[in-house]
Amino acid sequence: MAIEVRIPTILRSYTGGAKVVDGTGDTLADLLTDLDSRHGGLRGRLITDAGTLHRFVNVYVNDEDVRFLGALDAKLSDGDSVTILPAVAGGAFGFAAAAAISSHSISSQSAAAAVARDAVAAR
Template identity: 50%
Template sequence: MSVSVRIPTILRTYTGGESEVSVEGGTLAEVIDSLDASYSGIKGRILDEAGQIRRFVNVYVGNDDVRFLDNLDTATPDGTQISVIPAVAGG
């Protein structure tokens, strides 16, 4: 299943400046593994040491936050757009 992943500015050093990349995967976990296989090191910026999505990183499959779906087991059908969005803090 080919999906597109929107890459935030802060992670584009891993993708050679690309803002959107295509990878394979039937679930979000498979997509992140595929992303890391093509762009080494990016997985460590999305997932924590326990293998879960980092607290301050939001991931959307389509328009839905995966935290309200099946987290890393969320299905990623062919053609799905995934967005990785770092949370912004401040006041």
């Protein structure tokens, strides 16, 4: 038995388009390490440089948000189902706040690209 992991559309480039992949691990951290060995780069989209789960990515074990289960230390068992969903968020926030937040966003690479493009366009 393994742990079933549901991958959101935006991260399926790391799984060859697969919507569901299998992994193993006693904790969420172990599972993400295991997944990264086959789907390189996936872990880096979910975990910050500081080694914590991104603020704006939601990970669920069965029906529970992992934030209430110890985050990366959340215990997993064979047969569990893990779901990853990028937070749906936004708003008419100012530039400085957005820049600060984007470093915690699952889409932060695209955010940085957009900011760079705007900077070029403004010249």
